[in-house]
Amino acid sequence: MASRVIALMTDFGKEDFFVASLKGTILKINPLARIVDITHRVPSFDVFASSFVLFSTFQYFPLQTIFLVIVDPGVGSSRKILLAETKNYFFIAPDNGVLSLVIEKDEIKQIRKVTNEKFFLPNPSSTFEGRDKMAPVAAWLSKEVPCEEFGHEVSHYKKVSEKRPQVRGNEILGRILYVDKFGNLITNVPFQMVDFLREKRNVEMISLFVKNTEILSFKKNYSSAKKGELLFLGGSLGLIEIAVREGSACEKLKAETGDEVRIITRCET
Amino acid sequence: MASRVIALMTDFGKEDFFVASLKGTILKINPLARIVDITHRVPSFDVFASSFVLFSTFQYFPLQTIFLVIVDPGVGSSRKILLAETKNYFFIAPDNGVLSLVIEKDEIKQIRKVTNEKFFLPNPSSTFEGRDKMAPVAAWLSKEVPCEEFGHEVSHYKKVSEKRPQVRGNEILGRILYVDKFGNLITNVPFQMVDFLREKRNVEMISLFVKNTEILSFKKNYSSAKKGELLFLGGSLGLIEIAVREGSACEKLKAETGDEVRIITRCET
Amino acid sequence: MASRVIALMTDFGKEDFFVASLKGTILKINPLARIVDITHRVPSFDVFASSFVLFSTFQYFPLQTIFLVIVDPGVGSSRKILLAETKNYFFIAPDNGVLSLVIEKDEIKQIRKVTNEKFFLPNPSSTFEGRDKMAPVAAWLSKEVPCEEFGHEVSHYKKVSEKRPQVRGNEILGRILYVDKFGNLITNVPFQMVDFLREKRNVEMISLFVKNTEILSFKKNYSSAKKGELLFLGGSLGLIEIAVREGSACEKLKAETGDEVRIITRCET
Structure with missing residues (x-):
């Protein structure tokens, strides 16, 4: 074995x-x-x-x-x-x-x-x-x-603070957790949380705010976007990521770990 | 096994x-x-x-x-x-x-x-x-x-364009394919192509032009050159490479992938 | 096997x-x-x-x-x-x-x-x-x-020059051998040499000079120092190292391989 x-x-x-x-x-x-x-x-x-x-x-x-x-x-x-x-x-x-x-x-x-x-x-x-x-x-x-x-068992151990995202009405407030090698910004917002909000409500439009920029392009994968376009999507970790197709969202937005993101849904009236 | x-x-x-x-x-x-x-x-x-x-x-x-x-x-x-x-x-x-x-x-x-x-x-x-x-x-x-x-067999697949070198009389026209970690410039010209030209004709002198620079030093290996000297040679991939002994040809010549190279032979008269 | x-x-x-x-x-x-x-x-x-x-x-x-x-x-x-x-x-x-x-x-x-x-x-x-x-x-x-x-046996082979540290009275003269990834400066002075000097003599104070800076903080490990503090210690290779806790001694001191270090002990009188 x-x-x-x-x-x-x-x-x-x-x-x-x-x-x-x-x-x-x-x-x-x-x-x-x-x-x-x-x-x-x-x-x-x-x-x-x-x-x-x-x-x-x-x-x-x-x-x-x-x-x-x-x-x-x-x-x-x-x-x-x-x-x-x-x-x-x-x-x-x-x-x-x-x-x-x-x-x-x-x-x-x-x-x-x-x-x-x-x-x-x-x-x-x-x-x-x-x-x-x-x-x-x-x-x-x-x-x-x-x-x-x-060694002997212990009952206490140190924890990192987890920074969970919060839902407030039609908004999700989250943070950038990690910037990967391609400059993709990985947030702490689970894709399922967005999906759930979208299904529960009759959502017509969804956008993401980060660093005073509004991103309207919510895609299934990178290549659904045009070269150089800012988008957000459900990434491979099950979390919302902000990306630029064949480019670096980190550079484009001058964003970094810890920055806030807001995802806003607008419903049909 | x-x-x-x-x-x-x-x-x-x-x-x-x-x-x-x-x-x-x-x-x-x-x-x-x-x-x-x-x-x-x-x-x-x-x-x-x-x-x-x-x-x-x-x-x-x-x-x-x-x-x-x-x-x-x-x-x-x-x-x-x-x-x-x-x-x-x-x-x-x-x-x-x-x-x-x-x-x-x-x-x-x-x-x-x-x-x-x-x-x-x-x-x-x-x-x-x-x-x-x-x-x-x-x-x-x-x-x-x-x-x-x-999965099932397919008959078509995508190809990268190959950029083969061309022989014109006493010249070979090629390109830089790759810059390695040491700054060596690897061209698409097979060493054998140069060797063949040299043997077929009664070559007295051989030189390589790249980025408006003429390199006259055609060596068997890096250490045949002086420290800091520009040279070209048949590299370990069987292709002509441009190098600087214990230095970077890429930096010295400000050359990059895609740049043209010309190898010229001059015969005895 | x-x-x-x-x-x-x-x-x-x-x-x-x-x-x-x-x-x-x-x-x-x-x-x-x-x-x-x-x-x-x-x-x-x-x-x-x-x-x-x-x-x-x-x-x-x-x-x-x-x-x-x-x-x-x-x-x-x-x-x-x-x-x-x-x-x-x-x-x-x-x-x-x-x-x-x-x-x-x-x-x-x-x-x-x-x-x-x-x-x-x-x-x-x-x-x-x-x-x-x-x-x-x-x-x-x-x-x-x-x-x-x-192949056959040979009796000669090339050597790198070793640069051993020297003891002169209450001083040890050494050099920086290597700068590691964290910016720690590893010297050629064995920790045991310092320890020996310290025990043999009745040492009250010990300090290390490098690049016109005197370092007085001689510690057992990095975390005995304050964040950002310069210190020297016996490192994991058994050699004296110069470090900054959670920082780079190399950057702080603008030091590099080959620079001299002097370790000075002062005795009780």
Whole structure:
């Protein structure tokens, strides 16, 4: 049987020795480990962006995948290292909120504070816990060491603030959660929320306001728009996205993470 | 026996969740899949550059490798998803021309339009066909599902325009096809074409014109030139390249893809 | 048993076809090869930075890992391709100094000049020896072909200059060896050297001078400092590093590789 997948996400970049040391450490403990990179280029120290990237991809991975997430402004401080088991997956990460979106979505079975030094490298450094503590724990877990061995259960863990969208009459108020590589602006508004509003009411027109711009073009996919046209649509994560066909909505609108969006429906009278 | 290699090429970048979702999807279907990244950094939406990168590397891969190529300005539009089997390989890509160079080089056995929803993820989104349709098809193909199962054969597919070099007397007229990471300018002129001209005629001098600059230094390799010197040579793809030793020909000449080059031979009299 | 790991380090970047061609070539020869990327983004042609990155990570890899290192301003020139076997590892690299730090650290068993064309691709190009000679040699070595088969032993090889730190009374004079992705400045001064000085003498105060700035904050880890504060500490490589908590020491100090650092201790009187 194939060994559990270990999926890595860090803010280490790929130009240095950091990621390589994680992989070497894992392979030294479990030569059959199957390691997959999620990304090593989330913005440095940005816990929310990291939690969003993880949230956007984890469910596509095989059951029992171990997610090793190292985005960690507080390395070496007193914050805990967490090991979480959910219905379908395992997660190892610092207790800084980066896991809260995913573990709550996938149903928490147990959360432990990793303390058993037996599974760490000898003489762990105080500045690279990823290599010296977290990677070895992931490797041992991929060899099916039971969660209980790594430390005792905890009942509290840090959460990122979730910023849910709000419906007010014929409006939905939301925010930009993430700007992807193409400059698409991913909002926190579920497509279904818009769809529901549209069906419930007898909607004639729908538009989205962002950065003092009104976008009227609500499409099924990018290529329904003209080249260079601003549009909004239900994206691949089930969330409303703002895009420019073959261009960057981020550049065109000078928008960024955190900016407000308003979706307004107007009904037939 | 090892499972077929799946080689990925996209314009998704590595900073987001896109590539990870492809890999997770593949591993969920085929836990033994061997996934290799070609690159995820071809210029966004640039079909020709992508087809050239693929062309430059595919023959180095093991027989039966499955190339999954997702560079796709037309995602969600009515353009087809193609599955091509050639003499030695398989290719999955949108029907936008990105495959034409390679499949014609490797001898086409069959080309099919992928339509069988049985092999897609449930409820595929209209904006991320790579994850929801193409990656699962690649995964099933790596498990040796026969090509016939994915859809019916087609006889037409899109091609990129090829821009072949021309010989006129003692001149070869060509173009810059690609600028690599070092700033080397790769042309469409085969080294053999120059070699042939040189042998057939009693050539005394050979030079290359590009961007109003004449380059006289025709070398066997980079290190035959002085540091900083402009030269041209037969590169590792069998094509004439323009280079600067330990420098960037692209920067030095302000040249780019599409620029014309002329190679001129002068004979003994 | 799992096949030997092949760890790749190059200055090729990931945007082109270079790295993919190495991997394809390896997998064609050894379908079971386990390939790990160290990095492909060391600064172009920078032999010292490459040797330092390799030095910083190699010991975390499994025994018998084969390190394939292609950073090569002299490609195609007369410089040799080396195959080194040390106590625990194998290394393949051009003879340009990139291996000297690691092989001396891990105890050299044999060094050979790779010459046996039987293990090269047919008709190797003169500009991409990595693909045509070095990658195939790594692949055959991962299939446990004995070192003797690849070429004869050599007694000389190029070395990078090592720049050891010096102790003068109550001062240590060192240099910045490497700037990592976070802007941390890694020096050549071992933490133990500072620790030793501190214990031997009755040290009351310790400070570090770099770029006309005196840093007084000597910490155990990043998070012992305030956000934005300059500090120095014993880093994860056992070397003194200069850092800014959640910021870039490189930017703040306008410092770079090669800059001098002085660590000064003052004793109780």
